[in-house]
Amino acid sequence: MTILYHSGTFFIGIGLLFFLSGTVGLIRFPDIYTRLHALTKADNxxxxxxxxxxxxxxxxxxxxxxxxxxxxxxxxxxxxSCHLIASSGMEKKIKPWTRP
Amino acid sequence: MGNDSCSSTSTAWKILGRRIFFRLLIFSFLWYALAGSDKASWLLGVPAVLLVTAMSLWLASSSSLNIHLLAVFRFIPFFLHQSLRGGIDVMHRALSFQQLLDPGLVFYTTLLAEGSARILFVNCISLLPGTLSAELKGDQVTIHTLDQGMPVWANIQRLEYHVAALIGRTTGNKKSL
Amino acid sequence: MSWLHIFFALILLPAVAVGMIRILKGPTAADRMMTAQLFGTCGVAILLLLGAGMANPVLIDIALVFALLSALSTLTFVRRTWQPGKKKHDDPLS
Incomplete structure (x- = not known):
């Protein structure tokens, strides 16, 4: 019982790390496509x-x-919704950021 | 001649029976999960399940899917493993002090049939490490990648293989869900 | 009352609050909408953690509704606000 409980706590802690790094990616990444990567993958x-x-x-x-x-x-x-936003962005001709 | 048409109608009924059975099973399970074990909830639950089954048969009457149950059990671990790798990859890039991004577009032509298989494929691309489905036009998929040095093609092809194993499209007589 | 879960939920709050910077900076409407999506996912996680922390299973149902609504809001945004009056035939989600 306690082993299950503590391993559950451990899992939740890892989940929180992913959430925080998703937010960091959302702030740091340079364009909407890269931000979508961060948001979708890390948060899921x-x-x-x-x-x-x-x-x-x-x-x-x-x-x-x-x-x-x-x-x-x-x-x-x-x-x-990630695919929807990305495809609308492509349709609006928003250029993906590339390494200078 | 007459015998032949008789057997084909009986298989059609069998297919319909299977579809109804699986839908009833899935929607009853969903109701049980959402409403809990209270028996009184089935007063509303039974009509709701019947209604939703009828509706889903009506809405999806044209498409006949063939989901291979064995492939589902291979797909789920593959999917979980890949999305975990994707999450770790994004975390690494977001938290590192250097700028690790080298984004670009990759174009891919899928062999999957139009419909559910293609939609599942496109939605799963966004959860794979480093890839994001940016556009779908017919069988042309435009993929945005975080790092052009990643083996994007190999990853995508593996996903395509798994989706193809999962959903086979039937033209009629095979068992369908 | 499990303080651990409530502490976890509190850790998630800054993740949401920092996301606000993206709303302020933009630059496109889609960037701002993505923060709303972040609120959706983080909100679901916070509600689930609070549900466990306060031993209140009703919060799980609220999280379910939250998840449904955040999906709908993004869909509505893309269809109605970002691309008003546009219809595509090859879009699998339309």
């Missing part, structure tokens, strides 16, 4: 780790299924 993995950690701690199957459903929903939604 971060939420995945948080969901995993909470599932390990909860021990209730109904809650675990619901948590996984939320993650799946966020995955689908964010990858679809």
């Amino acid at each position: 993995i971060g939420l995945g780790f948080v969901v995993c950690g909470l599932s390990l701690q909860s021990g209730n199957w109904a809650v675990i299924v619901k948590l996984l459903l939320i993650w799946l929903l966020v995955l689908i939604a964010s990858s679809a």
Whole structure:
């Protein structure tokens, strides 16, 4: 029980690291495409780790299924909106930043 | 002749039966997950599940998908591993003191059939390490990559292989979901 | 009441707050919308952590609705605000 709880805490901690680095990427990266990379990947993995950690701690199957459903929903939604924003950007002829 | 048409209608019924069965199963499971184990909730749940099953059959009547269950179990670990690598890659680039970005565009022509397979492919590209699907026109996918030194093509081809194994498009008679 | 989870949720708050810089700096509307997306994902995580910390399972349902709404908002933004009156036939999501 306590092992599960502590490993859950560990997972949540890793998830938070991903969230923070996603925000750093959103601020630091030079154009909308690179920022989309940071936002989509880091936040999805971060939420995945948080969901995993909470599932390990909860021990209730109904809650675990619901948590996984939320993650799946966020995955689908964010990858679809990521593609939408990127393709609209391409259509508006926003040039990707390249290394000078 | 008559015998032949009879057997084809019976397989059509079998396909429809399978589709209805799987949808009922999935939507009942979803209701159970969302509403909890309270039995009274099924007063609303049973009509809702039936309605949603009918609606999804109606909306997706033209497309007949063939999802291979075994491939699902190979796809999920592949997907999780790749998106974990993608997350670590982005984290590394975001937090390092140097500027590690060398972005560029890659053009790829997919062999996947139009419809669900292609949509799944394009959505998964954005979760792979270093790639982001920027545009889809027909079978031409424009991919934005964070680093042109990465093996973008190899990654994409592996993803395409997995998606193709997952979703086979059928023209009619095979079992479908 | 689990203080650990509430502490975790508090760590996520600066992640959201720093994202505000992107709203101020822009430069395009899409950059600002991306911060809204960040709020969506971080908001879901914060709600889940609070739900565990305060032992209140209702918050999980709120997180579910939050996830649904943030997806819808991005879709609406791209379709209606960033590209008003545009319809594409080859777009799989239209």
